[in-house]
Amino acid sequence: MDVFYREWEGRGPGETRDIARARALAGALGLLAPEVPVLTVVGSKGKGTAATYASAFLAAAGLRVCTVTSPSLRTDRERIRVDGRAVSEAELASLADALGEGVAALPPPAAGYLSPAGLFTLAGVLHARRAGADAVVLEAGMGGRSDEVALFPPDVAAITPVFLEHTGVLGETAAEIAREKLGVAGPGTLVLSAPQSPEVTGALGPVERVAAGGSGLPADLLPAGLGRASAELGVAAARRLPGVVEPPAETLRDVMASVALPGRLSTHDVPGSATRLLVDSAIDRTGIAAALAEARRAWGTIDHAVVCLPDHKDLDGAVAELGGLPVTFVRLALPHLRFTRALPPEWDVIGPDAVTPESLATLGHRVVALGTGYFTGLVLDAVDAGTERLFRASASPRRS
Missing domain, CATH: 3.40.1190.10 (Mur-like, catalytic domain)
Known part of the structure; x- marks a missing residue:
């Protein structure tokens, strides 16, 4: 095909x-x-x-x-x-x-x-x-x-x-x-x-x-x-x-x-763990703020954020909204997406192969995954979401 x-x-x-x-x-x-x-x-x-x-x-x-x-x-x-x-x-x-x-x-x-x-x-x-x-x-x-x-x-x-x-x-x-x-x-x-x-x-x-x-x-x-x-x-x-x-x-x-609506403020259990995941295709400051607000409304606190925003998305807005949260940034290996912008030094950076149920489970019990649709699809696949x-x-x- x-x-x-x-x-x-x-x-x-x-x-x-x-x-x-x-x-x-x-x-x-x-x-x-x-x-x-x-x-x-x-x-x-x-x-x-x-x-x-x-x-x-x-x-x-x-x-x-x-x-x-x-x-x-x-x-x-x-x-x-x-x-x-x-x-x-x-x-x-x-x-x-x-x-x-x-x-x-x-x-x-x-x-x-x-x-x-x-x-x-x-x-x-x-x-x-x-x-x-x-x-x-x-x-x-x-x-x-x-x-x-x-x-x-x-x-x-x-x-x-x-x-x-x-x-x-x-x-x-x-x-x-x-x-x-x-x-x-x-x-x-x-x-x-x-x-x-x-x-x-x-x-x-x-x-x-x-x-x-x-x-x-x-x-x-x-x-x-x-x-x-x-x-x-x-x-x-x-x-x-x-x-x-x-x-x-x-x-x-x-x-x-x-x-x-998988990947749009959808919540999922990470297989084999007690971790709960909120996944949203937020790509700008307004969307990220809304997703974080929904997670806090549902859970009270957020343990970690996993984020993927190529250069043409609102990375500055994301940095502003995610301040104070532990963040892992994912760089996808897709030829049409660029990931060259500088990130806050305290953020961890991983590749797509590291997005696994095991790695997600190490981030805490309440984790948000935010970013481009290619990334949220990767996360949904990792947790075997119903799509x-x-x-x-x-x-x-x-x-x-």
């Missing part, structure tokens, strides 16, 4: 992903005009939460929904789900074969490479067709206009909170980044946005705002912390998708109450 990574791993210095080549592949596979409604989620933070809650609502409404997210939690199978469940190894292998045949029919790469996230997006749209999905939910990997999700103009676009990220690639200011993400919308797209900063609000213009309470769900069916705004956005966006009817109240409660299914769909006749 190396088709997903082959061109990316063979890219030359300075090469970027080739959206035109991805479009040609999508056309060869007959994917450019999905026959079902599409809901696309873009933003800087909370995209996975919005996509999951949107998908759960659509499933409660009786639709068979295919969801494509990026990155995965523990395995690439999780990038493509139907009704919350990850595709099987056999299904992913079949999709890889189809993509491989399509790529082989294209001219050799000349203006860039096919990105892994983009290829999984195409595979997800193909799987939606094969699985007879009634709706597709796509999470952008990075950006909006420049992301492969833009190959499939959405009926509804949901914009989660936007802030400075990938500067020099998506834009130099939050406003420029917001406009780039808004570029995923086509002429007929309904655009909804979570609450934003004044700068981003101005850049997005007259889109529909989803304020607190805008999902119509009671608080006990929504996640705690900063993810609540994205969850509400996801549900509000799903409600606006063409053809969606309001689910029965009991079905809606059952499905939404079953939603799990196969993110919610339980209703027993609808439309799925029989």
Whole structure:
């Protein structure tokens, strides 16, 4: 299944992903005009939460929904789900074969490479067709206009909170980044946005705002912390998708109450120990502060923090919030992530191979793991967290 990574791993210095080549592949596979409604989620933070809650609502409404997210939690199978469940190894292998045949029919790469996230997006749209999905939910990997999700103009676009990220690639200011993400919308797209900063609000213009309470769900069916705004956005966006009817109240409660968000303020036991772990994909000062506050609310005290923030994340904000806590910093061995910034001298530094149940158990009984999604996936794998299914769909006749 190396088709997903082959061109990316063979890219030359300075090469970027080739959206035109991805479009040609999508056309060869007959994917450019999905026959079902599409809901696309873009933003800087909370995209996975919005996509999951949107998908759960659509499933409660009786639709068979295919969801494509990026990155995965523990395995690439999780990038493509139907009704919350990850595709099987056999299904992913079949999709890889189809993509491989399509790529082989294209001219050799000349203006860039096919990105892994983009290829999984195409595979997800193909799987939606094969699985007879009634709706597709796509999470952008990075950006909006420049992301492969833009190959499939959405009926509804949901914009989660936007802030400075990938500067020099998506834009130099939050406003420029917001406009780039808004570029995923086509002429007929309904655009909804979570609450934003004044700068981003101005850049997005007259889109529909989803304020607190805008999902119509009671608080006990929504996640705690900063993810609540994205969850509400996801549900509000799903409600606006063409053809969606309001689910029965009991079905809606059952499905939404079953939603799990591994790696987003999720708690786990470390196998073979008394250590309890809170894992969150916090990447800036605000997110780290919220995760620490949730851990202290639940436990009272925190024994240790394990952190992984590449150079382009808010390391300064993390240092400010983590002051006084023992910290272990993890440097991942991934070629597209850089870890060159100076760290506080009192922090321990380890590599990814040292993230094991045994090492986590030595850090105390109450440990937080915070950082980029690649890192939280590593931690979830180390503690064998359940990631196969993110919610339980209703027993609808439309799925029989």
